Amino acid sequence: MVKYILDEKGKVKEVIIPLDVWERVKDIYQKTPIKYMDKNKLKEFSGKISLPSDPANYQKRMRDEWE
Numbered sequence: 001m002v003k004y005i006l007d008e009k010g011k012v013k014e015v016i017i018p019l020d021v022w023e024r025v026k027d028i029y030q031k032t033p034i035k036y037m038d039k040n041k042l043k044e045f046s047g048k049i050s051l052p053s054d055p056a057n058y059q060k061r062m063r064d065e066w067e
Helices: 019-031 039-045 055-066
Strands: 003-006 012-016
Touching: none
Parallel strands: none
Antiparallel strands: 003 012
């Protein structure tokens, strides 16, 4: 059973989980390599996505439809 610890405003501050769940999460975390991204690695993705229109204009059009 998962237990949540709340602050005085009712916001979740901590979670208590069963030990067997923690062990599984810990094993997965330790086995997963951490890949760090820097500017040079990001350049690999530069120009991969082309948009048919300006994203800000598209967002404005979509929001205008709500009104």
